[in-house]
Amino acid sequence: MKLLSPSATATSSLPSSAFLPSHSNGFQNLGFSSATFKFSKNKGRCIRKAGSTNITAKFELKPPPYPLDALEPIMSRDTFEYHWGKHHRAYVDNLNKQIDETDLDGKSLEETIVIAYNNGDILPAFNNAAQVWNHDFFWESMKPGGGGKPSGELLKLIERDFGSFEKFVEQFKLAAATQFGSGWAWLAYKESRLDVGNAVNPLATEEDKKLVVLKSPNAVNPLVWNHHHPLLTIDVWEHAYYLDYQNRRPDYISVFMDKLVSWEAVSSRLEKAKAIIAEREREEEEKRREEEEKSTTDEAEPTPEIFADSDTD
Numbered sequence: 001m002k003l004l005s006p007s008a009t010a011t012s013s014l015p016s017s018a019f020l021p022s023h024s025n026g027f028q029n030l031g032f033s034s035a036t037f038k039f040s041k042n043k044g045r046c047i048r049k050a051g052s053t054n055i056t057a058k059f060e061l062k063p064p065p066y067p068l069d070a071l072e073p074i075m076s077r078d079t080f081e082y083h084w085g086k087h088h089r090a091y092v093d094n095l096n097k098q099i100d101e102t103d104l105d106g107k108s109l110e111e112t113i114v115i116a117y118n119n120g121d122i123l124p125a126f127n128n129a130a131q132v133w134n135h136d137f138f139w140e141s142m143k144p145g146g147g148g149k150p151s152g153e154l155l156k157l158i159e160r161d162f163g164s165f166e167k168f169v170e171q172f173k174l175a176a177a178t179q180f181g182s183g184w185a186w187l188a189y190k191e192s193r194l195d196v197g198n199a200v201n202p203l204a205t206e207e208d209k210k211l212v213v214l215k216s217p218n219a220v221n222p223l224v225w226n227h228h229h230p231l232l233t234i235d236v237w238e239h240a241y242y243l244d245y246q247n248r249r250p251d252y253i254s255v256f257m258d259k260l261v262s263w264e265a266v267s268s269r270l271e272k273a274k275a276i277i278a279e280r281e282r283e284e285e286e287k288r289r290e291e292e293e294k295s296t297t298d299e300a301e302p303t304p305e306i307f308a309d310s311d312t313d
């Protein structure tokens, strides 16, 4: 189990999938009814055309992928009304105020998180941006009738990397229970090449392409850490469970694992992470081959002889 390091560096490729938060579509709650909208795919933002000027629309509060009472009695409608309706909404509203007319205005949510994390020297917008993303990811990590055991490749990897599904659950619960104060516990797929800078032929670490359990304080999430692909999370801020479980965080964690986790979402995220990694490896291999070919060509070409002019000739 590892605590996300404040010295971590920003990841260069950010994951996305049907089960990853996306602020690239859906314009409800924006409050614009008659303006013409133009969606910018690259920025994941919505642009409102108003006369000759473009006004960048704000991030929206995305609803959970099920009705607010769908997880009752395990997670009550009251909890959702406060947790999503008030806390999550406040993160969105505060973020929009913080980025207004700054360099972050117009960036995607994921870009905002990585830039504002600033290698651990956190800028003001980080907490709200990360909390918006974390909560979207959390809602999508659950489903009515969830829990139980995963299957297929995900289960095989869990058994390979933790010894057994039961040992994984034990480790995840421990991470969630022991996160001091507010924070999150995560299951992530660690791509984990060494951060080697200019090293030649870096060796893989023992943790390459491996599932890992992490915990993080406050709003920190694995997006800020190089080569970590988040697959599952649980919110262990008190606002996540206090109405239903008061101070009994371990009970909330247990019921989350037993009856709420959407293993379908986790499997989908794993599949997407592996596709991203495979694509990056293909690109790197291609680049390496091109450099080798260029090097071979350069060696094959004869070095032109250089004759110095001499005044004595």
Ligand SMILES: [Fe+2]
Pocket: 083, 087, 135, 235, 237, 239, 240
């Ligand atoms: Fe929360």
